[in-house]
Amino acid sequence: MITTILPDVLLHRATQHACMLLRYLLESKAGKEAVVTKLKNLETSVSTGRKWFRLGNVLHAIQATEQSIQATDLVPRLCLTLANLNRVVYYICDTVLWAKSVGLTSGINREKWQMRAARHYYYFLLLSLVRDLYEVLLHMGQVARDRAKREKSSGDPPKYSVANEESEWLQSFLLLLFQSLKRNPPLFLDTVKNFCDILIPLNQLGIYKSNLGVVGFGGLVSSVAGLITVVYPQLKLKAR
Numbered sequence: 001m002i003t004t005i006l007p008d009v010l011l012h013r014a015t016q017h018a019c020m021l022l023r024y025l026l027e028s029k030a031g032k033e034a035v036v037t038k039l040k041n042l043e044t045s046v047s048t049g050r051k052w053f054r055l056g057n058v059l060h061a062i063q064a065t066e067q068s069i070q071a072t073d074l075v076p077r078l079c080l081t082l083a084n085l086n087r088v089v090y091y092i093c094d095t096v097l098w099a100k101s102v103g104l105t106s107g108i109n110r111e112k113w114q115m116r117a118a119r120h121y122y123y124f125l126l127l128s129l130v131r132d133l134y135e136v137l138l139h140m141g142q143v144a145r146d147r148a149k150r151e152k153s154s155g156d157p158p159k160y161s162v163a164n165e166e167s168e169w170l171q172s173f174l175l176l177l178f179q180s181l182k183r184n185p186p187l188f189l190d191t192v193k194n195f196c197d198i199l200i201p202l203n204q205l206g207i208y209k210s211n212l213g214v215v216g217f218g219g220l221v222s223s224v225a226g227l228i229t230v231v232y233p234q235l236k237l238k239a240r
Contacts, residue, residue: 009057010226012050017219019043024213058095061087073240075134080239083127086120093117115205122201125194132191135237139180139187189225190237196222 023039026032061084068080093116100108181188196218202208203215229236 007227007230009050009053010223010230012046012053014220014223014227016043016046016050017216017223019046019216021213021216021220024211024216058088058091061091068239071239076131076239079127079131079134083124083131086124086127090117090120090124093120118201118204122198122205122207125198125201128194129191129198132187132194132237135184135187136177136180136191139184140176143176143179143183186229186235186237189229189235193222193225196225 019039019042023036023043026036026039065081065084065088068077068084071077071080093113096105096108097110097113097117099105100110100113181191199208199210199218200215203210
């Protein structure tokens with residue numbers, strides 16, 4: 001059930017953020033008022049439609065928490081478990097907000113619950129990025145060791161010694177980073193997805209204010225990355 005719901009959630013999310021991005025690009029153009037209004041209405045409709053998938057989202061977050069507890073590596077296990085627990089709380093807050101919007105409950109401070117939801121969503125993404133950084137550093141270390149072995153066996157001098165100059169160090173670091181992500185597409189997709197997603201709570205919490213276009217573009221890229229991992233499950237980053 002959860003597997004079949006997830007593509008629909010991501011498609012709705014991609015459509016919503018695409019509308020947001022297009023609306024930002026067209027708002028400043030004369031004669032586009034009607035198109036902007038239609039995009040805004042479509043964005044609202046799709047956002048409302050996404051609310052019906054909240055039960056599947058909660059179940060998926062609980063399932064992800066159970067899976068992360070079984071990870072053998074301590075750092076991913078800790079980061080992913082705490083991240084997914086925050087995601088469960090985020091969806092609970094989102095459900096409370098939905099109940100308030102449809103009149104099922106009263107006495108709910110909407111602004112307070114919105115900030116609470118954004119805060120837990122931020123914690124979820126921040127912990128996910130810490131896990132991604134850990135994985136990146138592990139892979140960079142492996143790439144560096146493999147390169148050192150090749151250079152030692154070939155007898156060639158190393159291309160990048162311990163950097164004496166800042167530019168040489170930066171070049172060596174970027175090369176290691178590029179090779180590490182190139183070797184591991186799931187890690188690249190997961191890092192891009194989490195980085196783009198975190199722009200949303202950063203904006204909501206006022207930590208880093210960005211415009212509607214940046215949020216829309218980030219959400220669209222993140223949704224596409226998520227859809228890729230659904231279509232090609234082998235590209236989904238798995239816990240160690």
